[in-house]
Amino acid sequence: MSDKAALEFGCPYVPAYSNRCNRLKGESGFCSQHTGIKCCVCGKQATNECNETGQFVCGARLCDDCEGYREKGPSGAWGLLNHDHREKPPEKRRSVIVPMTKDHIS
Secondary structure, eight states: OOHHHHHHBOOOOBOTTSOOOOOBOOTTSSOTTTTTOBOTTTOSBOOEEOOOBSSSBOOOEEOTTEEEEEOSSOOOTTSOTTEEEEEOOGGGOSSOOOOOOGGGOO
16 A cells, blocks of 8 residues: 555544544545534544443544543433533643653653
């Protein structure tokens, strides 16, 4: 497979409890099915779906900078009580480059 063919396929969107999409990418870097899907928290291009499970899979659309989380407490009869979505703390974000300091070197 040529480098050009490798670049054309490989939509990076990851549906809940599934493998990466891998369909033909468009100019946006996502396939036609996943281009324009917005993150439910911040509105950026979504890259994945929330894998949190209760009785069902959450499936909320999220970008790389946002996450699903569960507050402490009971999960409720439907299993998703106390589950919500938020922006990740800066140190957990993929799009933020954290500069190395002497503390990082052992």
